Amino acid sequence: MGKLEYIKKEYARTRKTEGKWYLSSYKYKFNTTHIVPFFEMLKQKKLMGLKCRGCNTVYFPPKLVCGKCLIQPDKWVPLRETGVVATFTATYDKDPKTGELVPAPITAVRPDGADTIFVVELNPKIKFSDVYVGMPVKVKWRETTQGNLGDIEYYDRIEDPTENMPLYKMEE
Numbered sequence: 760m761g762k763l764e765y766i767k768k769e770y771a772r773t774r775k776t777e778g779k780w781y782l783s784s785y786k787y788k789f790n791t792t793h794i795v796p797f798f799e800m801l802k803q804k805k806l807m808g809l810k811c812r813g814c815n816t817v818y819f820p821p822k823l824v825c826g827k828c829l830i831q832p833d834k835w836v837p838l839r840e841t842g843v844v845a846t847f848t849a850t851y852d853k854d855p856k857t858g859e860l861v862p863a864p865i866t867a868v869r870p871d872g873a874d875t876i877f878v879v880e881l882n883p884k885i886k887f888s889d890v891y892v893g894m895p896v897k898v899k900w901r902e903t904t905q906g907n908l909g910d911i912e913y914y915d916r917i918e919d920p921t922e923n924m925p926l927y928k929m930e931e
């Protein structure tokens with residue numbers, strides 16, 4: 760019996776139930792008490808990572824439980840506003856006027872001092888073709904902050920000190 764036939768087989772003992780998935784209004788509840796300082800510091804335009812005393816991993820955003828040690832990370836460490844592009848990709852949207860495919864970039868940044876990456880907005884003026892892994896970036900804060908990750912308007916490109924470094928030449 761082929762694989763497809765197996766999947767298509769009518770099962771006598773299954774049951775159908777009507778249902779819908781309201782994914783657009785999906786809510787996930789969790790206790791944020793111990794990461795309140797994270798949001799308070801965001802409001803003051805400061806980035807804080809949460810360090811696990813078991814493995815020294817600095818999480819940004821903070822994690823409730825360290826996946827490696829299964830304990831609650833509990834040491835706050837200040838992070839710099841700079842970071843590097845850790846990875847990026849794009850989805851492509853058709854421009855309704857020209858029909859041209861326009862890249863909608865999805866970028867993950869590793870903040871300096873953190874061991875984790877998170878998805879951010881890049882300055883929309885940065886051309887997608889100019890983005891590269893390792894590109895140094897810096898937080899651009901919103902003028903009015905509210906104490907959430909949205910206080911980071913985007914990450915902007917900063918000068919790359921390695922860009923104009925002379926290439927190493929082997930002595931002959």
Ligand SMILES: [Zn+2]
Pocket residue numbers: 811812813814815816825826827828829
């Ligand atoms: Zn750990």
